[in-house]
Amino acid sequence: xxxxxxxxxxxxxxxxxxxxxxxxxxxxxxxxxxxxxxxxxxxxxxxxxxxxxxxxxxxxxxxxxxxxxxxxxxxxxxxxxxxxxxxxxxxxxxxxxxxxxxxxxxxxxxxxxxxxxxxxxxxxxxxxxxxxxxxxxxxxxxxxxxxxxxxxxxxxxxxxxxxxxxxxxxxxxxxxxxxxxxxxxxxxxxxxxxxxxxxxxxxxxxxxxxxxxxxxxxxxxxxxxxxxxxxxxxxxxxxxxxxxxxxxxxxxxxxxxxxxxxxxxxxxxxxxxxxxxxxxxxxxxxxxxxxxxxxxxxxxxxxxxxxxxxxxxxxxxxxxxxxxxxxxxxxxxxxxxxxxxxxxxxxxxxxxxxxxxxxxxxxxxxxxxxxxxxxxxxxxxxxxxxxxxxxxxxxxxxxxxxxxxxxxxxxxxxxxxxxxxxxxxxxxxxxxxxxxxxxxxxxxxxxxxxxxxxxxxxxxxxxxxxxxxxxxxxxxxxxxxxxxxxxxxxxxxxxxxxxxxxxx
Amino acid sequence: xxxxxxxxxxxxxxxxxxxxxxxxxxxxxxxxxxxxxxxxxxxxxxxxxxxxxxxxxxxxxxxxxxxxxxxxxxxxxxxxxxxxxxxxxxxxxxxxxxxxxxxxxxxxxxxxxxxxxxxxxxxxxxxxxxxxxxxxxxxxxxxxxxxxxxxxxxxxxxxxxxxxxxxxxxxxxxxx
Numbered sequence: 180x181x182x183x184x185x186x187x188x189x190x191x192x193x194x195x196x197x198x199x200x201x202x203x204x205x206x207x208x209x210x211x212x213x214x215x216x217x218x219x220x221x222x223x224x225x226x227x228x229x230x231x232x233x234x235x236x237x238x239x240x241x242x243x244x245x246x247x248x249x250x251x252x253x254x255x256x257x258x259x260x261x262x263x264x265x266x267x268x269x270x271x272x273x274x275x276x277x278x279x280x281x282x283x284x285x286x287x288x289x290x291x292x293x294x295x296x297x298x299x300x301x302x303x304x305x306x307x308x309x310x311x312x313x314x315x316x317x318x319x320x321x322x323x324x325x326x327x328x329x330x331x332x333x334x335x336x337x338x339x340x341x342x343x344x345x346x347x348x349x350x351x352x353x354x355x356x357x358x359x360x361x362x363x364x365x366x367x368x369x370x371x372x373x374x375x376x377x378x379x380x381x382x383x384x385x386x387x388x389x390x391x392x393x394x395x396x397x398x399x400x401x402x403x404x405x406x407x408x409x410x411x412x413x414x415x416x417x418x419x420x421x422x423x424x425x426x427x428x429x430x431x432x433x434x435x436x437x438x439x440x441x442x443x444x445x446x447x448x449x450x451x452x453x454x455x456x457x458x459x460x461x462x463x464x465x466x467x468x469x470x471x472x473x474x475x476x477x478x479x480x481x482x483x484x485x486x487x488x489x490x491x492x493x494x495x496x497x498x499x500x501x502x503x504x505x506x507x508x509x510x511x512x513x514x515x516x517x518x519x520x521x522x523x524x525x526x527x528x529x530x531x532x533x534x535x536x537x538x539x540x541x542x543x544x545x546x547x548x549x550x551x552x553x554x555x556x557x558x559x560x561x562x563x564x565x566x567x568x569x570x571x572x573x574x575x576x577x578x579x580x581x582x583x584x585x586x587x588x589x590x591x592x593x594x595x596x597x598x599x600x601x602x603x604x605x606x607x608x609x610x611x612x613x614x615x616x617x618x619x620x621x622x623x624x625x626x627x628x629x630x631x632x633x634x635x636x637x638x639x640x641x642x643x644x645x646x647x648x649x650x651x652x653x654x655x656x657x658x659x660x661x662x663x664x665x666x667x668x669x670x671x672x673x674x675x676x677x678x679x680x681x682x683x
Numbered sequence: 684x685x686x687x688x689x690x691x692x693x694x695x696x697x698x699x700x701x702x703x704x705x706x707x708x709x710x711x712x713x714x715x716x717x718x719x720x721x722x723x724x725x726x727x728x729x730x731x732x733x734x735x736x737x738x739x740x741x742x743x744x745x746x747x748x749x750x751x752x753x754x755x756x757x758x759x760x761x762x763x764x765x766x767x768x769x770x771x772x773x774x775x776x777x778x779x780x781x782x783x784x785x786x787x788x789x790x791x792x793x794x795x796x797x798x799x800x801x802x803x804x805x806x807x808x809x810x811x812x813x814x815x816x817x818x819x820x821x822x823x824x825x826x827x828x829x830x831x832x833x834x835x836x837x838x839x840x841x842x843x844x845x846x847x848x849x850x851x852x853x854x855x856x857x858x859x
Contacts, residue, residue, distance in 0.1 A: 183806065186839050190807040193787045194703035197713065201698055201721050203691070209725030251825050303820030305752045305797065310821075381753055382726075 252311035258320045268308040281369015286541045289378040298553050304381040315544040317359035321658040326362035329647045338647045342633050347624035349374035351524040352617045357557045358537030376521035390486050390517035394592030395456035396607045397514030402453050404476035406570040408468045411673035415446040415681040416460030424466045432462040446681040454581045465512025467679030471499040473512050479565040481526035486517040520620045523609045528616035534564030534571050569670035576669035584649045591640030602629035608644035612663035619644040697740050707803045708751045710792035723747040798833035
């Protein structure tokens, strides 16, 4: 070949007469597989339309995105220090993408190519990888190391080391007040499944297995909604199983624990009910406050996504009243519906930051040719808090009173795949200090089955996940030199006799 | 569910052209090329109500190229470590009778995935530089430079007529 015309001819000749075997059955089969992951993409499209109508973002345009960089070359992704390389797309170091931080890279590319504020919105991942950008993430190298040393089963000394291979852990650490994700573990394989959240890949397909039933961890939001509605921690609620709205006779809500201040039955304070995760009173609280207000509290705190039996619901864009009860039953207050590990960490960060809600994100800064083309913006300190200072003090007091981890607000939770409440399939521990917020989930990599540790003992949220949470938060604070301030004392605001409670 | 008739018509009229482009993109790997096209047509099928009135071939072409450039797909499919150039193969994917064909396939394999995409879009699918840039989501300058590198590796004169440098490169063996 010497000329372009000869090249054209060679390309034609080369490919003429080749045997092809593509049946319509094969296309249909592929379509079914693609569609399973595509439903969400359709929903995302509808979401974009909604937001556009609301004037929040512009129409997604795929034709000719604005060209920022005319440079060509491998893009480098750094940890938040801006000097330690996390990944570099020059071929030689791509193997790093198979490490746990490979999932961070996918989130970075998703954020830059899809989110409203990004200057690279609409660009292909390939063009970002080869646009000679320097991307500084929010990931702290020490915090990431600490999290991996807890959650990565291949690391000797990690809590997951030597555990049954079917067991899977995921975790996230978020900086309160900024929403910066300091550490992220969605799985050991950076090119594999993401168990900590989901992201939208280059084709617009939602990828990831990060949604898990939160169980009693969700009671943190139920309690927050009650406090916001003016219910006192000291209000009393009948905790002995009884007929409640929507749950009567054989369908009565039951407990898996007992009230410490009234072990023989009767009523239990909201404070104690949350501390020991009593289902009966928390269901009553959800009915009384209103399930839509619990959903509203969760989404204001940071739960962007929740899965109903029918699929994914983007809580950011829906009127809570429109999804209750059509998508979510009142048991939502007990944590039946899956949420992601990252959203849980972000919601904890909102509480840690005095109710200042930020958006969890992975990209801190992007430079092109030495010029900063993007930097993240913290939330406006003047924006309304999701809870009053007094209500937040009470929430934090209730979550730290259990003393699961001294000096830390913690909520644990479990969810059983079966009716057997001694066989968990999901175990959680989420929490915060004033300096850090984190969420840890332990469950199954594949099938929903009971989770047991290396000694064949049932895993509870207060066990393995809480050990991991404690180690992750305390070690990260030590490594980063963070000194969390003491929590404020409880204010005990609100009505001690709210509707639905037991008169006292 | 039955395909709309016009989708079947679209498949029969365009799948072979897409397949030929895909074989070039994959450097002569027929099996992977088939997978690429089947996956792309599956996506066309799902989007058919939306794109039937538009340029469906352009849509399908874009999906083929994007799937080809998606390195995660490659890793998922093969569990291999990705390098910029596809390794040489010991078997001849084009069959036994095509000794002279092999030269182009082998030359294409020396290109990076993106260089191959540019060459195929520009010279097999006859897109302009601007259209190629839009297709790949990169700047026109990037297409120019990538194309220049690719042509140099293929020992093709960037001059369209080729007359000036043809004489110089005549004696240059394509070889390994």
